[in-house]
Amino acid sequence: MEKEIVISAHKLTKKFGDFIATNEITFKVYAGEIFGFLGANGAGKTTAMKMLCGLSIPSAGEATIAGFDVYRETEKIKQNIGYMSQKFSLYEDLTVVENIRFFGGIYGLSNKELKSKSEALIKTLGLEKEVDKLVGSLPLGWKQKLAFSVAILHEPKIVFLDEPTGGVDPVTRRQFWDLIYDASDRGITIFVTTHYMDEAEYCDRVSMMVDGYMKALDSPENLKKTHGAATMDEVFFDLARGAQRQGD
């Protein structure tokens, strides 16, 4: 049976003046997949992700997200995706429960849904005691788990995670990935960028961006095989060695 395609990009390109941030990338992401989007700093990951989220209009190429066109149907895309950026993006001066209600509310959840979902979410994250604390006072790891949970509160088809685990300890990262697996089991497609190669191993398929080009796309096992490498670390070095652009 043909798998459902939720993201399809064909020669997707973004230029800023003479600079080509993302150069004709072509790929497909299937429903329920955990898709790792790797690359060195400045390789064009964030730019590509912004185009897929409807935050940035491509310069050329085509793409559809959940069946909607990235040029004309950005608002429909937004209804069907969740997004969590590398900059932490909840309101620090609102409490845990206020953030959940706010973001759930603007995605159109009913009051009943908001109530049941926020209770369930708080229980899953073990935040019962912190419900009325300002988000700004929580440790980073908790904030990120909360931000992820809020991003998928409205059960989107796809969730985009831009370096979601930057700066947190290995235990918290592990817990974060448990949340990702849970979401994936529920059928949410995960599109994640990361710099941690152990996280790349958790993905179903991984792509590698180098200097705006997509240099590789396969499962971690196959990538290691074709590059004759023991770990994803070695695969990354092998591919990124030739990179011209320096990190940003």
Next chain:
Amino acid sequence: MRSLLFLLRKEFKQIFRNKSILAMIIGMPIIQLLIMPLAADFEIKNIKISIVDHDRSVYSKNLIDKVIASGYFQLNDYSTSFEQSFQQFEANNSDLVLEIPQHFERDLVKLQEGSLLLAVNAINGTNASVGSAYLSNIIGQYNQELRKQGLSASIAMPATIEVATLNWFNPYLNYPFFMVPGILVSLVTMVGIYMCALNIVKEKEVGTIEQINVTPIKKHHFILGKLIPFWVIGVFVFSLGLLGVARVAYGIIPVGSMPLLYSYLAIFLIAILGIGLLISTYSQTQQQAMSLAFFVIMVFILLSGLFTPIDSMPEWAKVIANLNPLTYFIEVMRMIVLKGSGFAQIKSHFLAMIAFAIFFNGWAIINYKKTS
């Protein structure tokens, strides 16, 4: 519509949680309205004067008494040497030097003419021109009195035309009456533009706006969610100033219709918040927004007719003043509050303000992009 309610709830919670904003919307109008009108008083008093009296006669003494008794002048020093007084002048201790020559009395009585030297320290232009005008006036009066005393009965009395002035709408030329309504307008402008611009740019800085832009929130809902809370705050600040400080501290009770005044305020605030929104769309950081807003507000306040009459501005400045929403609201404030003007008199002002509101908000909305 429902997402707008969520946005409004969020904004109000954030505002009331922010202590510095609360201080700004309550403390600022009270303090500014209490201090500014006193400082912005154009009535010149306490002009420091040095008097050089070479004559030391009854007439010269009388003249000096008259000058000091007028209440506008403060005697800095009294001497018989111009050099000595001039040193005071150079040290910026006095604004005016009045030199009474020797034989002042004798010449007046015998030759029926006297001369005085008035030297003015023109560094402070206002003090200088107003001070010398006052002094000339006092000397003129003294001159008249001498004539009436029959000092020179031989000279025919010139016919005097007395001018009686009646000050309408502000009978005692009470300065705060004139200034307070205008200052209140500039205050509301500052609070509105700064708060609106900084709030939105802060979301850009923290990164939450990106999160908002990736949600299906409608652009106009997001903008309304920002404008409505600051509109409410603007009305609050205005009311605190007008019904609180202006009434209690200055006894200003609007003569005209309050609903009319508040209708105008409502449109004015929409225009002003549109400017704040516009500034935020051009700024990436709070610092940029702050500098831009400061520049705009300075120009608006200085070219609004608040401190200086627009009629005496050069043509190019008049053009700017006419494109300045503050100009219209300050005029309307003075007209409604002091004069009791009705809708018919300020109809054109209404139209102008509606045009401003549409222009600034339209520009800002076009320039605000969820997708780049």
